Amino acid sequence: MDYNDLFKVKPVSDYDVKDGKVALVVEEKKPVVHVMGEGKVEGDFYADEVSWIDVKRLAIVGDPNGGEKREIYLFDGTLTPILKDNYDNFSPLFIGQDKFYFLSNREGETIHLYLYEGGEITRISKGKEPVSNLCVSSGGRKVAYSQGIYDDDVHLVDVETWDEEVIGFKSSEEVPASSECFTSEGVIFLSNRDNFFDVGEYRGGKISWLRKSSWDKLEALLFNGELAYVEDVVGDFKLILGEREVVSKGYNRELKVDQGYLYFLGSYHGRFTDLYRVGKDGVVERLSDSMQGVSGDFVEPKKVSYESFDGTTTHALLYARGNEDRGVVYIHGGPDWECVNSFSPTIQFLVSKGFKVICPNYRGSTGFGRKFNHMNDGDLGGGDLKDVVFSTKVLGVRKIAITGASYGGYLTMMAVTKYPDIWCRAVAVVPFVNWFTEKQLEREVLKQYDEVKMGNNPDLLRDRSPIFFVDRIKTPLLLLAGENDPRCPAEETLQVVNKLKERGVEIEYTIYKDEGHGFSKIENYVDSIRKTVEFISKCEEENTR
Secondary structure, three states: OOOOHHOOOOEEEEEEEEEEEEEEEEEEEOOHHHHOOEEEEOOOEEEEEEEEEOOOOOEEEOOOOOOOOEEEEEEEEOOEEEEOEEEEEEEEEEEOOEEEEEEEEEOOOOEEEEEEEEOOOOOOOOOOEEEEEEEEEOOOEEEEEEOOOOOOOEEEEEEEOOOEEEEOOOOEEEEEOOOOEOOOOOOOEEEEEOOOOEEEEEOOEEEEEOOOOOOEEEEEEEEEEEEEEEEEEEOOOOOOEEOOEEEEEOOEEEEEEEEEEEEEEEEEEEEEEEEEEOOOOOOOEOOOOOOOOOOOOOOEEEEEEOOOOOOOOOEOOOOOEOOOEEEEEEEEEOOOOOOOOEEEEEEHHHHHHEEEEEOOOOOOOOOOOHHHOOOOOOOOOOOOHHHHOHHHHHHOOOOOEEEEEEEHHHHHHHHHOOOOOOEEEEEEEEOOOOOOHHHOOHHHHHHHHEEEEEOOHHHHHHOOOHHHHHHHHHOOOOEEEEOOOOOOOHHHHHHHHHHHHOOOOEEEEEEEOOOEEEEEEHHHHHHHHHHHHHHHHOOOOOOOO
């Protein structure tokens, strides 16, 4: 595989299926919609989500420029806007001809659940905390959703009587288990009240537990009378049906049932994301072709663990052939995310260039229980950064570069300012660097999360803001950002550029036009990977400027 091959691949990022009819969001020159067997649907936007209204009509969510002011369109042979009003409108679930639930920030302070009916919009959710994870009953009378910040409850609302039930436990998160969470008599949900996410069913005011284990369960629904669920085992999102592992490796998610098949998206170290389905016989069938003939000698990650500065066991994925003399620490974003066994062109290119790559699941990562996920509360850029630094011992090489995107970009900047003598090269992709400006400029729902996760202690915020320590940077640095990013605004990147220029230090950076928190245009996506890999490939033992 080479960089030009990335122009050929066609990963799937979203899908929906109804009565055997499949619609996909496919990443081509930009993300577009494909209706399998019929053709392509293109609009003046980056396609983000698809949802069937009926077999002849499709709802499409599009983002005009990466700024997360998404719009909802109807496609019935012609593309017609339904909601296009400068708010972030997404996740439509239709329950009638001109009636659907959706999520939006249209009141400015957070994400709420709304009902659209014939042009009239009614807010369903109450309170001030964000809503996520929608699920609608057959016929649409009841809707389930989660609401909260690290203490989510499941809300069940009957939109005819406006009766509401709440599923929740103290100091835990409860969420609908999938987009098809309703059963004939109840609701399937996930809860981490016992540390790991388990699968429960709420029926008639009572809860029964369907699956418990010492790994997080991330989705669950009923398929042919059995529980189908995804279990996260150190980055492998295993698909399990009853007691059988149907798919044991890779990043598998977005379960849906249609006409006797269980559909899902899947990726692994050697293949981009495709749509799959499995029938009653347990045979898995791939329905799309993300790789388009592109192949390579791709390295499968090894699951490793190490002891961090305070004795905490930290899990990681290690990519290596065994003869490398240089290494890269690859930091995942979030922080509420983890290293997953999916296809990463950046990592595979780095390995092909002779680098050993480690992706550490620093404290605060998901996948290892609620307690571990909250170990960095009020300490972002502290213990988690030390976990990242301690991962270099696993690499066992002298020349080490560091890179990451989003929160991973932030930790990259923290690493080169707090531990400036370790790194030979650094690439920060869509980072933030200043807690004070980030909390002012980031989108509304992230302000809420950061308030809970990090707090407002000005001394701590300053100490954990790399912008105040750029004079310590010794590492050659590359910064990449999106012009319209509402999560880690490009202004954060430009603060570093301007500070270094004031000191007479040249810095390499790119601000991609018409891009947001990630790069959707294929030329920008490929360019960002090429720049990252080639910049790191110049890694030398001497890292002083």
